[in-house]
Amino acid sequence: MADLSSLKDLAPASEAAAPVYVRKVDSLGRSYATGKRKNAVARVWVKAGTGKITVNGRDFSTYFARPVLQMILQQPVIAAARTGQFDIVATVTGGGLSGQAGAVRHGVSKALTYFEPGLRGVLKKGGFLTRDSRVVERKKYGKAKARRSFQFSKR
Template sequence: MAELNSLQDLGQATGVTAGSAQASQPAHVRKVDAQGRSYATGKRKDAVARVWVKPGSGKITINGREFEKYFARPVLQMVLQQPIVAAARAGQFDIVATVAGGGLSGQAGAVRHGISKALTYYEPELRGVLKKGGFLTRDSRVVERKKYGKAKARRSFQFSKR
């Protein structure tokens, strides 16, 4: 048996080289359906959004309504447009989303997550910009469940000495 003095010796002994390890990683490929749309699911809290992105004039529709009417608060409208602005694609894509569950804030976050994922499926080269902005990470914080013997998730019942 040959003696191994370095990691390169180990790689040569197993047949793995530095170049072949990187080549085995899958490249991000474009995922587009027959109508030229890319689809993604976005989630935040209890909200789930199904998002379709296709080339167009920049119209955003959520549950059959314009996004300005669905999300009346300017903060939620800004949250929704963050990935589009970060990718410098304002006015280039039509976005159709259906969202259910949770409240308006969670729904806006879910649509943002879905738009980001759908944009990376349509244009894989945008992945670096969107990942750096933190738009591809699912915000997994959800409400903690109530436990038995407790008033809420963690709050105990009031203690009475007498």
């Protein structure tokens, strides 16, 4: 019985080792993160400002013309209730527009958690910090596409 009581004393020490998230900001007051989706990679910088969002040197509403893509881009900021408080600068390469919007969203979410670690719980619950790993399946030899077979001909 004495052995079990000594183990009981050690238990709270292991529970107290929860990860502590620290603010990561560079000398210019910006936090940086990389976001990915499909084949698109976004480099995102977040700093305190007026709410201006720039993607590849252009305003995000001109770069992502479809309202759905604009909405995807703004989701993490709206979920964190920080609309109009951060300037976001992003450079995106690869993939199509939808993948790029998802990559920027992922990058903005990560950069917000680096800038303000208290937002991690809200963004994690919204699913913005999880990298969507779905990518296009490669084409296999002997197939028309990834899985589609060539048309069967009896004669």
